[in-house]
Amino acid sequence: MTMVKETKHIANPPRGGGSVNWTEFFERSGLILLLLLVITVFAILRPNTFATYANFRSIATVQPVMAVTAIALIVPLIGGRFDVSVGATLGLSAIVTASAMSHFQLPLAAAIGLGVLSGALIGAVNGTIVAYLGVNSIIGTLGIATILGGVVTGYTNGIPISSGLSPILTDISIQSVLGIPVLFILMAVIAVAVWFVLTQTPYGRNLAAVGANADSARLAGIRSKRVVMQSFVIAGALAGIAGVLQIGAQGNAGPQLVGITFILPALAAAFLGATTWQPGRFTVQGTIIGIFFLGTTISGLSLVGIQPWITDVFNGAAVVLAIALSAQLRRRRTGSLDIGS
């Protein structure tokens, strides 16, 4: 008597245990294999320059700032929102930190505190615009990024702040513990902290639920707006931390970092990361692998003598390919292609 409705077709048939599923294996570890392949190829091509401790040390010193930026990006992305202002936030926080030391003679700890706080405040503004005013996240944060760019240029007149900075911070790029660059260690600590929040706390679970289905989340008692708001505050604070680390990596605070192209590698890494580990989902682990894949490839390419403009082409292509690929994986999981609003 009752109409039997067609049940939703099984996207991923349940797998029997036992036999190794090679498709799944390659999907999960494809990016790591690709990273190993890139390292092997360049090590063969440039054994004297690429495959050296100095080169790997340099990659491990340069990439942490970008890695923290990329980790900042994935927090709102898990909730289905884009924050394209993390680059600008990073730039502003670096200027705030440097200026606090250089112009106001504040101690290092206070300067760092102000830098991170400024990032969190920008995140709160972004979150309010997106969660409570209902502005599309890409457009809203793009607007904020543009404003920040203008403010930074106005404040600095386009001149980097390089004097009066605490040497503890500016020397950090040459420090290492047991041969591991301190910047890399700091990145690892931040990564573990964010991983903990995203996977081990109710907040992280609620954020993933909001990103997966906002209506289901509402009916499960989750305050979606607040959760989205908080994701932007976390992203802003992380961008602030990245800004502080940027002073350490570069030795000064430059006003030229605030453009959107700066975050393209971070964006590419976040989406590359979503094609690996737990395909279709943004993870801290995947994002870091993505960053080091991109950084290593670009380092290798420059060592084999490729023109610098190739870097732009490579980063741009990586963004598009990574997003397309992760969207396909997402569709396989959920039947929906779109990301974010």
Added chain:
Amino acid sequence: MQNMTERAEVTSALRINTLSKSFGQTQALDEVSFEIRGGAIHGLLGGNGSGKSTLIKALAGVQPADHGGSFEFLGTRVAADHMTPELSRSLGLRFVHQNPAVFPSMTVAENIAIGASFPTTAGKIRWKALRRHTQELLDRFEIDARAGDMVGDLRQAEQTMIAIARALQDADENAVSALVLDEPTASLPDHEVEILLDAVRRFAAAGHTIIYVSHRLDEVIQLTDDVTILRDGRHVVTRPTEGLSEAGLIELIVGHSLEKSYASAQAATPAPQGASRLEVRNLSGGPLRDVSFDVGRGEVLGIAGLLGSGRTELLRMLFGDLEREGGTVTLDGSAVRFAEVREAMAAGVALVPEDRNREGVFQGLSVRHNLSIADLGCFTRAGRINGTRERQEARQSIADHRIKTADDAALISSLSGGNQQKVVMARWLRRKPRLLLLDEPTQGVDVGAREDLYAAIRASLSDGMSVIAVSSDFDELAQICDRVVVLRDGCITDELRGKDITRQQMTHLVLASGKDAA
């Protein structure tokens, strides 16, 4: 103009011959044959599960019927199992559903053009021509709107009429053989129904054949020339509407006459057993007006109502997801007013929503995470989720509810609809709610999973949980409910208990408008 002899030959616009459709064991349509006169308004009636929707889907080609049946359109014969949406359209069938697919943020002209095509010259839309064409249509169908109006600004009845005009716009070329209106008034406010009915009469007067599906019997009697009644997938009768009363129609739909033995609910009646868990008094808001009822501890109260009766809104209001305008709700003796869902949850209320895909499951997440999303607090110590305990609980739920899944880490999208529903049910039962609200709990769920769901509900009832269940499947209500109230147009009109809780009684009561009651 056709001459008289031709008209005589082609009196039936559509003939349906021995149409059958089975879903596994279920025979949704069983050799249904009837014909529809050209130019008439033909009512298609039947209770839930009578086969109406299946018949319409077969006509539209979206769900072809079984081999053996056929349709004849103005003389063209089509095998029912070969029907496709394209063929259905080219044979001149047009469909307008209860929530017409109009685009509220576009103009009337744009909405009209989307149904056919934008007139263009070298790729540029000829807006003037489109506006003229639209205005002609609006004039022809006497729709009170202009080509440049935003559709979202129009009344709902007019939006439906725009959808109808869009479906009929190529009627000049005699291309339309019949227009099927599927419950067009179900979600319309009362005062707009008449506007739409007038429009339907005008469409018919202009020579269109109309198949009108509705649960509102007073409308059907007012409007239609002929009616066809289906019951349990079989054709009962096709006859002129004239001479039929509402009671007569109900008798045909239900299968036998019913004595009015049911208790007419003048006021809220106290719950039959034990102390009452929930007391709802004069609840108003949205479509609901002065709704009052009680639910006892361990009781299952069913709500029988049609689409648009306010059944879903009632549950949403009790769950804090919709604001109420008036009335009081008392849960275990204390007055409650939930501003948001989490307050209702904290008070021990749970809701299994109607649309599992849209509002129940999280498709990208694992079975385990889907299970624990509403009771994460139980595993969290010092801000950290205890993964081991969460996994144990998930495995327990999977075993208890007989959820068929590879393991607790599998994506929920890998499960069948019935098993996804079990996950949603388990999520809420794990919270040990005092009051469980079920909105179409077994929609699209196979028989086996359905029994598992009922078993899970029964198990929690013995712990004193109370249930309010909304279902279009009246057999289901008859099976699981201790008591059923009938919701009609936002009001509770009747109450059924014990042996009176039958599909026939409920069908009878939700259909009766009370207008011709003695």
